Amino acid sequence: MAKNLKITLHHGIVNRTPAQRATVKTLGLNKIGKTVVREDTPANRGLVNAVRHLVTVEEVD
Known part of the structure; x- marks a missing residue:
């Protein structure tokens, strides 16, 4: 079975670059x-x- 990533946004995107x-x-x-x-x-x-400072990531099945 393929692994999945559980991604949660923890910081807002105000004042971030357009790319972020x-x-x-x-x-x-x-x-x-x-x-x-x-x-x-x-x-x-x-x-x-690219946005690791804004999100948290967990590996899930």
């Missing part, structure tokens, strides 16, 4: 505290890495 805002939106996050589950792929890991 777009990355958060691409991940499907729009409010502080919102959590999404995404497949663990290199592309998703790259998106998370």
Whole structure:
């Protein structure tokens, strides 16, 4: 079974660069505290890495 990533937005996107805002939106996050589950792929890991200071990540099955 493929691993998944549980991604939670913990900091707001006000005063962030347009690229960081777009990355958060691409991940499907729009409010502080919102959590999404995404497949663990290199592309998703790259998106998370770009905004790692705004989100927390857990690996789930």
